[in-house]
Structures are given as structure tokens and as C-alpha cells.
Amino acid sequence: MPDHDFKSPRLFVEADLAEGAAVEATPAQANYLLNVMRLGEADTVLLFNGRDGEWRAVLKRPAKKRLAFRPATRTREQPEPSDLQYFFAPLKHARLDYMVQKAVEMGAGLLQPVLTQHTQVTRINDDRLRANAIEAAEQCGILGLPDCREAIRLDALLDSFPAGRRLVFCDEREDAASPIELLHREARGPLALLIGPEGGFSAKERELLRSRDFVVPISLGPRILRADTAAVAALAVIQAAVGDWLPHDRWQHKD
Template sequence: MIRLHVPQPLSAGAAVLPTLDQSRYLTQVMRLKAGDDLLVFNGVDGEWRCSIAEALKKGVILRAGEQVRPRGAVPDVHLLIAVVKKAALEFAVEKATELGAARIGLVTTRRTQGDRVRMDRLEAIAVESAEQTGRLDVPGIDLPVKLEVVLDGWDAGRRLMFCDETGGAPAMQALAAAGAGPWAILIGPEGGFAPEERDRLRALPFTTAVSLGPRVLRADTAATAALTLWQAAVGDWER
């Protein structure tokens, strides 16, 4: 069944107004008509079965029926990724959403050489990925911030999985030893971290430096691999 993310509150009998683009998708692409059902979520109220109450030229009106799923717990893992080229960054956001990241933060480092970031495009990719994968929330995406600023304001209660291309403990082993709880995963730029950045990261008490294997991975591949390892070791895959 079609799934749609909306920002509006959801409750039994509530009228829901999709955007014009969403309305066109429902009626012109998916060929839905009055009386047809779809699933709707907003990241707060769970998932609801809705029906098309009216199909107008300027959009459709949905009517919420019953709640299908309440919102459950979200894996408490954030992805921090250095700004990289457009295609790689979009791929990383898409896969991070699919793999359950609760939040995605963009960072700039000494060697960052990425393109200008289109936040609206990244947010649209996250919404579409959430709709397709059955998530009941959409990860927030933070504007780019300098790595040193992020570390200066770090919450020491959240462990940081530092994916170090120069080497570290095997990821699965290190994660299992550190245990579950709030985590973040840090992925660097194409040129890797500068020596002074690496030294600071390794000295922080909340950091776990890990290796993602013997091969040097692209940033988008590394983000996907790291989230996969985290989910397998301490995430929600066993549920």
C-alpha cells in the first residue's frame, strides 16, 4: 500500500491535506480515486490508514480512519558525515534513512572538498526513503558545522564510533565491547581526517576508534557499512 509522510497531526476522523505534489502523485501517477486507501505517518502519531475523501483539481483531501501502528522506539544512533560530493552525500542520506539512523549531521573538516549542500534535496530524499522502508519517522538533517565545534559541544553520554581509515579495532568487536546505548558514527571526507583531527578524536574519552576492514572505502560506502555493523552489533536488527 502507498505510504505518505505528512506534517499534520493524525487522529481518527482528521482531515489531512497532502501537498500539491503529493496529490498529483496520488491521482496522476498512482491513479488513486475517491474511496481508495493509503497509509500516512507524520513521525509522531504512528501510522494511520486514510482514504481519499475528495479528489479536487487543486489537490486531494484525505480522511484518517484507524491507527495501524503506534510509533515505536527508534535506534539511538546518529550519522555524522563530512560534506562530500553531491551524489555521494545523497546516497549516504538515503541509506542512513533506510538503515534506521535517528539523525544525520553534516560536518566540515580540514580536508572537506564537497559541493554546495542543498538541504531541501537531502530532506526530500530522507522523506522518500522513510516512506519506502516502512519507517514511522524521518531523520532530521542538520546544517553543516565545523568538526571542532561539534566536538566542543559533544554530549559525553553519547559514544562516538570514529571510523578511522588508518586503523582501529575491528568494528563488531569494539561495538560489542562498548555495548548498547546512545551512539553516533563519524565518517570523514574523501581525503581522510587531518592528523590533528585524528589525534583529538582518539584522545576523547567517549570515542571508539574502529576499522571498517582492509580496504579504503568511499565516504558513502563507509557510512552504509558502519551503520550496518552498528545495527548488527548493538542495534535493533534482532527485533
Template sequence: MRANYKLQRLYLDVPLSSGEAVVLGKEQAHYLLTVLRLDDGAEVLVFNGRDGEYGAVLRPQGKKTANLEIGAQTREQPPHSRLEFLFAPLKVGRLDYLVQKATEMGVSRITPVFTDHTQLHKVNAGRLAANILEAAEQCGNLAIPELGEATKLEALLANWDPARRIIFCNESQAGNNPAAVLSSVNERDLALLVGPEGGFSEREREILTNLPFVTPIPLGPRILRADTAAVAALTAVQMTIGDW
């Protein structure tokens, strides 16, 4: 069932079930009462990434606090996604965009990976997590991607479970269409790896292409920005072997 986009959606980090009452935190109460100016009895949708989505009714408790009365379940929790997203951090504005789009595309885990040409050498995990939640609220997703700890590419590969195949976006890969390569992938537990603005170094490409659990794919005839390449690759993977 598709999301209802007419009602405000709110992420709550508490167990959800019909008939329960949830006390909202200050920020969420302020958002509903002051920013959105919702009145007593207003209907919203709530989810926690585990129990599905529920309808709820707003019950203000004064001007700054409020409760939500949890009603009937509107959507069941979908199966867990099998696609992880590994990416080299970009400049802040584009980094926010990239994390939001990966959430919208339904990945299960988002992990920043530092490569030889990565321009950003640390990330604000709190900001990334906030972007993930905001994107999930706005796009109707019920699953919240986990945020993996930022790591160097070599460390990631050294500790990788070979049962999960990595789809490696290789700008030097021969060919223009990734569909033929992707259609030959048999595994369903996958990860997509996208590099930084300057691409992967020759050293990194050699390491990746020699690993048995890595499958390189071409990115087409055009030169794409890293964030554009990531969205295009996520679309290709989800349409070919994912949960489109």
C-alpha cells in the first residue's frame, strides 16, 4: 500500500500499537503545535521503522506539550531491504542530498567510505541521521536506514562479508549499459559502492576489481557528478535486481 501524502508523517522512537498514548518530546510538540499550527483532534501518521504505520490523533496538553492517541494501523512494516549504500562523502550540501535520495530509494544501510580522492575527511553523523529521518518522513518510507560508522575503504573491504556482493561503480569500466552486468548477478544481499568527485584511484580500482565479491558496472557515456551517479546507479540496481 502506498503512503498517504495528505497527512503529516512523524517518526517516533517508541513501540507503536493501537490504543496507546504517546507523549511527544518538546521539538515534535513544537513542530505540530507551533510550526504546523495543528489543533486538538488533528490526524497525523506515525511510524518507528519497526511496527508499521499508524494513524494518530493530536491531543494538546497546554501550549507547549502534546500527546498522540494511536489509532489503527494504516500500513504493515515491509520486508527489510537487502541493499546497502556505500559512498564517498561529498561537500555538505550535496552530502545531505545524497543521503536523502538513498533513503528515498529504499536502502537498508548507509555508510560513508573514505577513499584516496575523498575531499571530506570527516562527517557529522548527527546531521546525516537527521537527514535520513526527515527523508523517510517526507517520502513515505516505513524503514529507516541504519547509519554505518564512517570508515576507510581498505578497512571496509578487509572486514566485508563476501556473501554480500558489492556493485562497484567504475567510471573506467568498458561499456555504457549496466543492465547486462546487473542481470547476471544472482545474489540478493547487495551493496552499491559509489566514489567521490575525482573518482576512485587506479590503486583502488585494481583492489576492487580483483576481489571475488565485487562486480564493477559502467556508468554510461556521460560524465556524471558523484551525487548524480549515485542516484542513477541506485535506480539501475533497484530496477534490475532490487525491490523497484
């Protein structure tokens, strides 16, 4: 584990970050830092914006009801964005919030809601989805925010799926063979993961998915998992088998 500072308050800002360039805190950030954390002028926090790395910034009080950040030193450079794409059937609010946060923690670089026959929720609050992604990044030391996309129907997703990328499809009806061995054998190069709704994919949708040569069906074992649990399990399997949990030279040069 890198030696990061996980004790200082860590906040996402929209503004560009550069040494000495003041950034205005939002009212919610000011309330949190001044009234909840009881910080004052000259205390420091960590800032990131998904572009300029992580900065240690000094708190400034330009007026009684205002708070500003003055970036002083860059503590971490901005890493390359994660290439792991996560497609999911939307769930009800609490479970969707949890799933989005865990997907960000597990390294998803793109969040794409997908509408299926048994999808529970068809209207997505895009602002809420992004807010959950930001919260997860703030709490877990993540510097890159995922690209949050608008919902798309499953058939449209498959028709527009980019060439050269494999789609890992978690199928509860797949034989419980080792997903690690299957991923080692079948899932090379850029990857996306698809998790279906609580009711599962319909027979027609499963047939449609299996008809595409870029789809890799895997099992998550002999137990039926809820969609948010399946998301965490599948992302962990992918990262362990062919993702960034491996040493860099191993996943770049598989034989």
C-alpha cells in the first residue's frame, strides 16, 4: 500500500489546481471543515479534481462566511485513468448508491447504466450517481473520477460496443467453473463488466449476449448473489485475474 495521507480531510473541487492559485470552497465544504471538523485558518486539507493530481492546500478566510483553499504542494501526480468499464442495470436508490461507490473503489473508470427487461429503475439521477462516485473517491484516496454516462438500452449497447474490447458477462445460469481460469484464457486486453438486474437477464437477453463474439460469460459460483454483491465479487475477480492487482509486468505480458 502506498504511503498516502488518509487522516487529512480530502475534498474534490471542480477548479484547476496549481501552486498558490486560490480555490473557493462550496458552502457545504465550508460548513464541513469549519463546523464539523473544527478547522481554522492555516490548517491544511487535501484537494483533487481528477486532472491535476492531489494537492495539500492551506485554509484561508477571505471573509467571515467564506472559505478558500490555497494549494501549496502537490502530494501526488495524476495517474493514468482506469480503463475498466462497468455496465450495470440500475437498482433502487440505497443499493445503487452502494454499488456505485464500491465500483469506484474497485477501479471502475466508466459507469454506464444499462436498461434491461427486468431493470427495477428506468430513471437515473445523474447528479446523484456522480455525487456517489465523488464521495467514494474522496474517502478512498482515488484521484481519477469515472466517466458517468447516461443510461442506454442493452441492445443499443451491444450494437455500439467498441471493437477490441471484451465484455465480461456475469451469468447466473453459467456452469460454476473457475472464473479466474476463464478470464486468464479468454479476457485479454481492454475489458468491460456487465452486471444485470435483481431479476436476472431474460432468456432473450442471454441469447443476445451469447451471440456476440466479444462477450465472455462467467459464473460467480454456486450461490445466487444480489446485484450489488455480484458487482463487488466480479470486480474483485477481474482485478485479481487480469487487472491492476497483478504486478504491472505480469498483466502487460501474459503468455
